[in-house]
Structure formats: structure tokens, C-alpha cells
Amino acid sequence: MDTSLAMHTAAIEVKGLYAAYQRQPVLEDIHLSLPAGRWTAIVGPNGAGKSTLFHVLTGSMKPLRGQVDAFGKAIEHHRKAGSIAYMAQREAIEWDFPISVWETVMSARYGHMRQDAWWRRLLPARWHEQRHCHAVEKALDDVNMMAFADRPIGALSGGQKKRVLLARALAQEASILLLDEPLAGVDPPSEQLILDVLKREREAGRTIVMVTHDMPGARRYVDHVVLINRFIRGEGAPDEMLSDSKLAELAVSSIEQSAYEVSVAGSPALATK
Numbered sequence: 001m002d003t004s005l006a007m008h009t010a011a012i013e014v015k016g017l018y019a020a021y022q023r024q025p026v027l028e029d030i031h032l033s034l035p036a037g038r039w040t041a042i043v044g045p046n047g048a049g050k051s052t053l054f055h056v057l058t059g060s061m062k063p064l065r066g067q068v069d070a071f072g073k074a075i076e077h078h079r080k081a082g083s084i085a086y087m088a089q090r091e092a093i094e095w096d097f098p099i100s101v102w103e104t105v106m107s108a109r110y111g112h113m114r115q116d117a118w119w120r121r122l123l124p125a126r127w128h129e130q131r132h133c134h135a136v137e138k139a140l141d142d143v144n145m146m147a148f149a150d151r152p153i154g155a156l157s158g159g160q161k162k163r164v165l166l167a168r169a170l171a172q173e174a175s176i177l178l179l180d181e182p183l184a185g186v187d188p189p190s191e192q193l194i195l196d197v198l199k200r201e202r203e204a205g206r207t208i209v210m211v212t213h214d215m216p217g218a219r220r221y222v223d224h225v226v227l228i229n230r231f232i233r234g235e236g237a238p239d240e241m242l243s244d245s246k247l248a249e250l251a252v253s254s255i256e257q258s259a260y261e262v263s264v265a266g267s268p269a270l271a272t273k
């Protein structure tokens with residue numbers, strides 16, 4: 001990990017962000033400052049824009065407006081440097097291609113290999129370099145999936161796939177981990193395993209930002225919470241943000257949001273093409 005990055009107090013800063021799909025606004029006027037070396041939970045109802053926020057933070061979606069920096073540098077810089085690891089929701093992945101668990105996790109090392117001298121990049125043996133193999137093995141061990149290393153990725157259960165996706169994010173050895181629902185669809189022992197792994201990663205100085213619907217897990221482990229539903233609905237300590245009254249406000253915003261979407265769908269000015 002680049003330790004100079006960890007000197008900043010904010011890992012991610014978002015200013016005046018607007019994002020939309022086919023002119024339909026999904027995120028509006030988002031201002032955020034996510035603390036470095038801390039564990040942040042992004043909490044919001046279905047369709048609140050949480051995954052969209054991650055798409056913008058990884059640079060895979062261009063916002064309509066606004067600025068997003070990580071450790072004081074544009075997201076594009078981090079995209080090239082591989083300093084932000086992203087774990088997508090399991091449902092968003094195509095599983096039918098014939099690669100093994102080991103190869104899936106090794107793909108997280110491409111960014112490191114790209115930093116090598118050009119002639120090294122041409123060597124097929126780079127896949128077998130000790131530092132890459134060690135990072136993959138450690139990540140698979142962390143999520144208790146080393147025994148499945150040779151299995152085709154498509155031949156795993158849903159919870160096992162999730163652990164492999166987390167291993168891939170860990171193997172990148174990035175400064176920031178963006179995890180979209182890492183706890184969804186896993187059994188209680190796996191959930192505990194994942195929470196323990198993330199706790200260790202946070203203790204090692206990494207910044208973790210995770211989308212979650214698991215309130216007990218968030219209350220117990222995270223340092224910082226962002227409530228979101230198209231707008232930021234609150235940001236602060238877990239005790240305050242995950243209180244019954246705050247969560248009730250968020251639920252009400254969800255009902256209002258649904259009513260808004262119905263009215264926008266009928267509006268010729270914002271209708272999608």
C-alpha cells in the first residue's frame with residue numbers, strides 16, 4: 001500500500017455530484033468526505049443510488065456534474081494506479097466464462113503487472129512471480145477459499161462466489177476497498193469471516209467503503225455511516241445514523257422517492273428516450 005496516501009484525512013471527497021441514466025436523475029447534489037483508514041457503511045433502500053455512487057467512484061460512470069477525488073487526486077489517476085479495489089454485487093457478474101477461482105483472483109494483479117517494465121510484461125512467467133502468487137494465496141486463505149482454487153468460478157455456490165469476489169478485491173492490495181453488499185447472501189459463519197477480514201484490513205490502514213443492508217453488522221463494526229436516497233440523508237457516527245429515528249426517516253424518504261419516480265415517469269420533460 002502507498003503509505004503517502006494514508007496521510008490524508010479524507011480518502012474520498014465528493015463535491016456537488018449529479019448522476020443520471022438516460023436523463024433520469026439518480027444522485028443529486030452529493031457532498032461527501034469519507035475518512036481515510038476508516039470503515040464506512042453506505043446505507044439506503046433499494047434503488048437509492050448506492051451502486052451508482054460506486055460506479056462514479058471507480059470512474060466507470062461519468063457524472064453529469066461534480067468532482068470526485070481520492071486522496072486529493074482525480075479518480076482517473078487511481079484507475080490507472082489500481083489504488084481503488086471494487087467488489088461488484090454478485091448479480092452484476094457474468095459467471096459462464098471458463099476460468100478458475102485462482103485465475104479470477106489473479107486478475108486483480110493486472111494493475112501491478114502493468115507497472116512492470118515493458119519487457120517483463122511480455123514474459124508469460126509473470127503469472128508465476130512469487131509476489132503475485134503470494135497475494136492471491138493470502139487473499140484466498142483470508143476468505144477460506146484456498147481449497148477451491150482450481151475449481152471453475154461458475155461451479156461455486158452463491159456465497160462461495162461472494163467470498164472469491166472479496167478475495168479478488170483483497171489481492172489487489174489497494175488503499176481503498178469499495179465493496180457493494182459484501183455480506184448479502186452469505187451464511188452467518190461466512191458473514192462473520194468477512195467482517196473479521198475487513199476489520200483486519202481496516203486495522204492495517206486500508207479505507208473500506210461498503211454498501212450494506214445489515215444494520216446489526218454495521219452498528220457493531222463500522223466507524224462512519226452515510227445514509228443515502230438520491231440525496232445524502234445523513235452522515236456521521238453509527239450510533240446516531242443507525243438510530244431507529246434516522247432509519248425511519250430514511251424509510252419515509254424511500255416512499256417519497258417512489259412517488260417522485262412515478263410522477264417523473266409521466267413527465268414529458270424528463271422522460272427517458
Ligand SMILES: Nc1ncnc2c1ncn2[C@@H]1O[C@H](COP(=O)(O)OP(=O)(O)OP(=O)(O)O)[C@@H](O)[C@H]1O
Pocket residue numbers: 021022026044045046047048049050051052053
Ligand atoms: N443501467 C441503468 N440504466 C437505467 N437505470 C438504471 C441503471 N442502473 C440503475 N438504474 C436505476 O438507477 C436507480 C439507482 O440504482 P442503483 O443500482 O444505484 O441503486 P442501489 O441503491 O444500488 O439499489 P440496490 O440496493 O437495489 O442494489 C434505480 O432506480 C435503478 O433502477
